[in-house]
Amino acid sequence: xxxxxxxxxxxxxxxxxxxxxxxxxxxxxxxxxxxxxxxxxxxxxxxxxxxxxxxxxxxxxxxxxxxxxxxxxxxxxxxxxxxxxxxxxxxxxxxxxxxxxxxxxxxxxxxxxxxxxxxxxxxxxxxxxxxxxxxxxxxxxxxxxxxxxxxxxxxxxxxxxxxxxxxxxxxxxxxxxxxxxxxxxxxxxxxxxxxxxxxxxxxxxxxxxxxxxxxxxxxxxxxxxxxxxxxxxxxxxxxxxxxxxxxxxxxxxxxxxxxxxxxxxxxxxxxxxxxxxxxxxxxxxxxxxxxxxxxxxxxxxxxxxxxxxxxxxxxxxxxxxxxxxxxxxxxxxxxxxxxxxxxxxxxxxxxxxxxxxxxxxxxxxxxxxxxxxxxx
Amino acid sequence: xxxxxxxxxxxxxxxxxxxxxxxxxxxxxxxxxxxxxxxxxxxxxxxxxxxxxxxxxxxxxxxxxxxxxxxxxxxxxxxxxxxxxxxxxxxxxxxxx
Numbered sequence: 001x002x003x004x005x006x007x008x009x010x011x012x013x014x015x016x017x018x019x020x021x022x023x024x025x026x027x028x029x030x031x032x033x034x035x036x037x038x039x040x041x042x043x044x045x046x047x048x049x050x051x052x053x054x055x056x057x058x059x060x061x062x063x064x065x066x067x068x069x070x071x072x073x074x075x076x077x078x079x080x081x082x083x084x085x086x087x088x089x090x091x092x093x094x095x096x097x098x099x100x101x102x103x104x105x106x107x108x109x110x111x112x113x114x115x116x117x118x119x120x121x122x123x124x125x126x127x128x129x130x131x132x133x134x135x136x137x138x139x140x141x142x143x144x145x146x147x148x149x150x151x152x153x154x155x156x157x158x159x160x161x162x163x164x165x166x167x168x169x170x171x172x173x174x175x176x177x178x179x180x181x182x183x184x185x186x187x188x189x190x191x192x193x194x195x196x197x198x199x200x201x202x203x204x205x206x207x208x209x210x211x212x213x214x215x216x217x218x219x220x221x222x223x224x225x226x227x228x229x230x231x232x233x234x235x236x237x238x239x240x241x242x243x244x245x246x247x248x249x250x251x252x253x254x255x256x257x258x259x260x261x262x263x264x265x266x267x268x269x270x271x272x273x274x275x276x277x278x279x280x281x282x283x284x285x286x287x288x289x290x291x292x293x294x295x296x297x298x299x300x301x302x303x304x305x306x307x308x309x310x311x312x313x314x315x316x317x318x319x320x321x322x323x324x325x326x327x328x329x330x331x332x333x334x335x336x337x338x339x340x341x342x343x344x345x346x347x348x349x350x351x352x353x354x355x356x357x358x359x360x361x362x363x364x365x366x367x368x369x370x371x372x373x374x375x376x
Numbered sequence: 377x378x379x380x381x382x383x384x385x386x387x388x389x390x391x392x393x394x395x396x397x398x399x400x401x402x403x404x405x406x407x408x409x410x411x412x413x414x415x416x417x418x419x420x421x422x423x424x425x426x427x428x429x430x431x432x433x434x435x436x437x438x439x440x441x442x443x444x445x446x447x448x449x450x451x452x453x454x455x456x457x458x459x460x461x462x463x464x465x466x467x468x469x470x471x472x473x
Binding site: 091145196 | 454
């Protein structure tokens with residue numbers, strides 16, 4: 001509760017929480033999936049679960065790009081970093097993700113030229129400043145990030161910068177939602193839709209979820225009030241027996257998305273026939289690769305890639321947690337072998353991973369209470 | 377990764393249509409505005425930025441809300457670090473004698 005009290009509008013929050021309690025039917029159990037890792041982080045950070053009645057369960061979805069990347073792709077990327085002529089660049093989120101032979105950060109410690117960048121355009125600048133080197137950008141992310149990579153590649157092509165390439169690991173959110181809905185061990189009543197992905201793709205791509213699957217979906221902002229309001233909207237739909245796409249985050253998300261961003265993506269990328277997701281297996285048409293017209297800037301075509309496949313450590317249950325079948329704390333390794341300081345799986349690395357979010361806010365809180373002998 | 381940072385446009389460049397100088401809590405950095413090429417941008421406008429690119433135009437009120445939310449999420453330092461990280465060229469130029 002402490003976190004919520006800090007927020008500027010406690011009145012609005014308690015009103016929304018009250019409305020949720022009023023709308024939730026006592027005899028019914030609700031399972032709502034927040035697709036985006038940003039929402040997972042906000043839910044734990046603000047302690048929003050404490051405000052919900054016990055029959056509303058929030059299930060954490062696959063929307064954390066670092067978490068869904070299989071270990072083999074990290075090893076593939078790092079196999080190039082070993083080349084002394086290569087400068088290997090990646091976002092900070094990637095640096096601590098364990099590969100079979102260590103994380104990018106550990107490779108850097110071994111003397112390889114691995115650099116953090118905050119923007120793909122900075123990776124391109126490094127290439128311009130180091131013409132004698134090959135600069136590789138390890139691209140990850142959903143549709144929020146893919147347009148920036150696309151524009152960077154368009155700039156590289158326009159300027160004729162040929163010592164730059166992209167190791168493309170961009171994924172798309174809709175096939176992941178479809179895989180979750182197709183999964184037999186999964187029962188979801190409604191979805192809290194991703195906010196910033198939707199600034200790019202808009203709200204139309206979700207229409208099949210409402211129309212064909214009969215599940216409500218509300219595209220949501222990230223403030224506590226946003227998330228609670230989205231839950232109110234989902235409950236209202238369920239109560240009325242409706243299933244439609246609604247946009248709670250209208251102030252940022254246009255219904256049609258960002259046309260320029262979609263155009264840039266279409267210019268540079270095409271769908272891969274299939275792509276492996278950590279814990280979810282191969283999902284068809286769920287990721288992007290570079291078109292033939294960008295082959296020259298495609299790391300996978302410029303370098304020999306081993307095509308590594310690594311199964312996750314057996315004891316780790318990242319896949320089940322990622323699909324929302326298990327809660328983080330139900331994994332055998334949670335808080336023991338696997339902690340944010342020494343992560344075994346990627347869900348414990350990224351602040352948007354449900355394990356790290358749960359550990360940092362719920363687990364630490366419980367530990368602190370246990371130490372002073374307070375039961376919660 | 378979902379971090380979207382509100383920034384105010386302080387300078388636009390007529391000869392470089394896809395570049396803008398923005399300010400985030402006192403830090404100034406260049407960003408790419410290519411994803412907003414369909415929207416007219418002016419100095420003083422607020423945009424949400426993600427990995428160095430402007431993603432959407434927002435109102436000042438929304439921007440201030442967003443800044444407060446990043447602070448609440450404990451992400452404001454990460455956001456500032458990210459923004460400071462943009463524009464390696466300038467930093468490298470500063471570093472060289």
